[in-house]
Amino acid sequence: MKKLIALLLALVLVLGLAACAGSPSTDTTTDTDTTDTTDTTDTTDTTDTTDTTDTTDDTTAEADYTKVALITDVGTIDDESFNQATWQGVVEFCEANGVEYNYYQPTEDSNDARLVSITTAIADGYDVIVMPGYLFGATLGEAQNLYGDEAYFIAIDVGEGDLAGAVPGEKTTCFTFAEEQAGYLAGYAVVKDGYTKLGFLGGIAVPAVQRYGYGFIQGADAAAQELGVTVDMKYTYGNTFSADPAITAKMEGWYQSGTEIVFACGGGIYGSAVEAAVQYEGMVVGVDVDQHYIGESESYPYNPFVTSAMKGLQSTTVAVLSDLFSGNFSKYAGQINNLSLAEGDYVGLPTAESSWGFKTFTLDEYNAVLEKLKSGEIVVSNDVSAMPETTAVTVEEIQ
Numbered sequence: 001m002k003k004l005i006a007l008l009l010a011l012v013l014v015l016g017l018a019a020c021a022g023s024p025s026t027d028t029t030t031d032t033d034t035t036d037t038t039d040t041t042d043t044t045d046t047t048d049t050t051d052t053t054d055t056t057d058d059t060t061a062e063a064d065y066t067k068v069a070l071i072t073d074v075g076t077i078d079d080e081s082f083n084q085a086t087w088q089g090v091v092e093f094c095e096a097n098g099v100e101y102n103y104y105q106p107t108e109d110s111n112d113a114r115l116v117s118i119t120t121a122i123a124d125g126y127d128v129i130v131m132p133g134y135l136f137g138a139t140l141g142e143a144q145n146l147y148g149d150e151a152y153f154i155a156i157d158v159g160e161g162d163l164a165g166a167v168p169g170e171k172t173t174c175f176t177f178a179e180e181q182a183g184y185l186a187g188y189a190v191v192k193d194g195y196t197k198l199g200f201l202g203g204i205a206v207p208a209v210q211r212y213g214y215g216f217i218q219g220a221d222a223a224a225q226e227l228g229v230t231v232d233m234k235y236t237y238g239n240t241f242s243a244d245p246a247i248t249a250k251m252e253g254w255y256q257s258g259t260e261i262v263f264a265c266g267g268g269i270y271g272s273a274v275e276a277a278v279q280y281e282g283m284v285v286g287v288d289v290d291q292h293y294i295g296e297s298e299s300y301p302y303n304p305f306v307t308s309a310m311k312g313l314q315s316t317t318v319a320v321l322s323d324l325f326s327g328n329f330s331k332y333a334g335q336i337n338n339l340s341l342a343e344g345d346y347v348g349l350p351t352a353e354s355s356w357g358f359k360t361f362t363l364d365e366y367n368a369v370l371e372k373l374k375s376g377e378i379v380v381s382n383d384v385s386a387m388p389e390t391t392a393v394t395v396e397e398i399q
Contacts, residue, residue: 197260
């Protein structure tokens with residue numbers, strides 16, 4: 001009966017969306033072939049959060065939940081950023097533990113469309129729902145009210161400010177990350193490596209993106225003070241998480257006028273920065289996952305990715321699913337969990353030799369500043385209400 005009600009609700013919502021869009025289509029995009037949907041070798045999240053995982057052999061045998069579904073944000077599961085990294089966490093855990101999994105892609109960017117996908121997944125028997133991205137905050141409260149007895153909800157990158165007053169229930173958990181620390185490390189490293197003409201290209205000005213950007217400024221300022229140099233930084237938001245010709249043109253103007261490296265922070269928006277960079281021998285900082293492999297494409301004359309400011313999307317997804325299926329979900333239940341370097345290696349830069357694109361900045365230097373962040377000797381502000389004050393960095397905000 002619950003599945004029938006869920007299906008009827010999904011039908012009503014889809015018909016409503018179709019009527020608003022003037023289209024007869026009511027099909028929610030899903031991927032039913034879960035055996036070979038993602039290459040998990042190239043974009044593996046190297047952040048180690050295994051200290052939070054408490055797995056046991058044959059953990060799923062007595063579970064009262066059996067199937068995991070991911071609902072995508074505005075991007076896709078191959079966006080080479082947060083959707084893909086979270087999906088790879090689902091794939092990694094489920095394939096290792098024999099758990100059925102799938103993903104659903106909403107038909108449009110709206111709360112109703114996201115709720116339709118959640119409803120459809122639950123009606124299809126998926127009782128663990130993974131949702132990456134702040135946009136799910138507004139949908140989560142309603143999903144809990146409708147299906148709180150039927151499914152567990154794992155919201156990645158969803159914070160208190162995204163929830164529109166909703167409170168996570170007993171079968172819900174949310175995770176946010178200290179992006180300001182990852183941004184700090186990237187800003188510190190590139191200035192230490194000799195770059196003094198920087199740029200920050202954010203996607204949409206939401207707290208997670210702002211924390212990356214403001215941390216980037218703080219790290220650049222700290223390194224510039226240590227070196228006794230001055231740094232210029234252009235700063236803008238593209239108001240999208242996708243590459244766009246207008247954004248590419250803006251980035252071309254930046255590189256042409258002397259910008260050396262741009263932190264491209266916001267899903268697929270990196271495409272605009274990379275396209276512009278390679279025309280002027282510029283460089284790029286990636287985001288969320290180690291994006292170095294993208295620059296290995298034969299379509300680029302050289303690899304423009306110096307480094308990437310990462311957070312543990314994949315490893316956190318694996319950890320919480322492992323705990324859920326081993327009966328340890330109570331440690332997260334009803335909570336908004338903020339993960340920083342104080343809790344573990346949840347943020348950082350890639351340190352593999354193949355991804356280390358710095359000329360002079362060394363791994364020892366990186367580890368030294370990393371330890372200061374972990375110990376609290378260096379504190380990075382996560383306040384996004386105002387641009388950080390700087391001593392050695394001049395920030396030019398560009399609309």
